[in-house]
Amino acid sequence: AQTVTQSQPEMSVQEAETVTLSCTYDTSESNYYLFWYKQPPSRQMILVIRQEAYKQQNATENRFSVNFQKAAKSFSLKISDSQLGDTAMYFCAFMKRRNQFYFGTGTSLTVIP
Amino acid sequence: SQTIHQWPATLVQPVGSPLSLECTVEGTSNPNLYWYRQAAGRGLQLLFYSVGIGQISSEVPQNLSASRPQDRQFILSSKKLLLSDSGFYLCAREPSGRDEQFFGPGTRLTVL
Numbered sequence: 006a007q008t009v010t011q012s013q014p015e016m017s018v019q020e021a022e023t024v025t026l027s028c029t030y031d032t033s034e035s036n037y038y039l040f041w042y043k044q045p046p047s048r049q050m051i052l053v054i055r056q057e058a059y060k061q062q063n064a065t066e067n068r069f070s071v072n073f074q075k076a077a078k079s080f081s082l083k084i085s086d087s088q089l090g091d092t093a094m095y096f097c098a099f100m101k102r103r104n105q106f107y108f109g110t111g112t113s114l115t116v117i118p
Numbered sequence: 119s120q121t122i123h124q125w126p127a128t129l130v131q132p133v134g135s136p137l138s139l140e141c142t143v144e145g146t147s148n149p150n151l152y153w154y155r156q157a158a159g160r161g162l163q164l165l166f167y168s169v170g171i172g173q174i175s176s177e178v179p180q181n182l183s184a185s186r187p188q189d190r191q192f193i194l195s196s197k198k199l200l201l202s203d204s205g206f207y208l209c210a211r212e213p214s215g216r217d218e219q220f221f222g223p224g225t226r227l228t229v230l
Contacts, residue, residue, distance in 0.1 A: 009161075038217050048206060050221035057217075096161060106152070106219060110161040 009099050011109035018087045019117050025072075026082045026112045028097030034058075038100040039073065039080045044111070045093040053095070056080065087116045121145065122222035124209050130228045137182075137196040139225050141209030144190070150212035151192040152219065153184055157205045168192060204229045 008031045018024035030039070041053040056064045056073050063071050068088075072081045084091055097109040121144040131137060143149060150169050154162040164177045166184035174184050181200050185193045192209060209222040 040218065042221075048224045048226075050208060050210075050224075052218060052220065055218055100217065106164060108162040 009097050009107050009109040011095075011097055011112050013112045014110070015113045015115075017115040017117055018084075020087055020089060022087055023083060023085045024087055024114065026084075026095050026097075026114065028080045028082070028109055030078050030080065030097075030099045030107075032078070032099065032101065034101050037102075039071075040098040040100070041069070041071070041080075041082045042096045042098060042108075043091075043093045044096065045090075050096075054082065084114075089116050089118060092116045122209055122211055122220060124207075124222040124225050126225060127223065128226045130230060131199050132230055133201055134198050137194070137199050137203070137227070139194040139207055139209075139227070141192040141194070141222055142190055143192075143209075143211045145211075146213045147189055149190075151186065152210040152212070153192065153194050154208040154210060155205045156208060156224075162208065166194070199229045201229050203227065 010029045012027055037058045039056045043051045043053045054064050054066045054069050054071055056071055058075060063073050068085045070083045080097060092115050094111045094113050096111045099107045123142045125140045152167045153165040155165055156162050165182060166174055166176055168174050168186040171186055171189055181203060182194060182196050204227055207225045207227060210219040212219050
């Protein structure tokens with residue numbers, strides 16, 4: 006069975022600082038996809054970044070980047086220059102193939118002004 | 119466009135009453151569609167997915183059912199709601215050929 010673990014239920018960061026959210030997963034598959042989703046207070050789920058397991062290069066999207074360690078099954082999200090609008094719940098997700106999406110329990114991030 | 123509409127946005131229902139939540143999508147045809155439930159302080163639990171009209175797969179046996187009467191319409195139903203059905207229900211689409219999901223705005227359901 007696939008599982009996704011986010012061991013940090015809550016985190017906080019000062020505005021303009023950098024924060025890293027952790028995610029580990031368990032799978033026997035070699036090809037899969039990993040995602041980070043953001044859920045602000047509005048509850049709208051927003052895709053932040055995605056990573057294909059066959060790509061060794063870490064994905065980046067503006068201030069968001071990942072540290073993908075395939076052997077360690079680790080997929081952390083780094084947010085640089087944190088902004089107040091980054092305050093949200095962040096979910097790590099794993100997709101083995103279509104129709105098989107698994108989400109972690111989330112990390113609540115608060116950006117402090 | 120990857121627009122997803124969910125209706126209603128908020129719903130309060132008594133225990134034992136029926137339920138119908140609607141999800142409609144715009145954009146590409148024949149998307150995979152999903153229903154998730156998010157309980158308070160919890161992650162997302164996949165309830166149902168559909169790869170086409172009339173095709174429904176259930177991930178978790180429970181009090182709920184789903185239907186897909188049209189290509190861009192996905193409905194979540196219940197004949198008799200339980201207290202444990204309270205939560206935030208999210209509809210998602212997986213566009214054909216895309217390996218990612220886009221979510222609707224959600225429906226907050228409170229069962230009293």
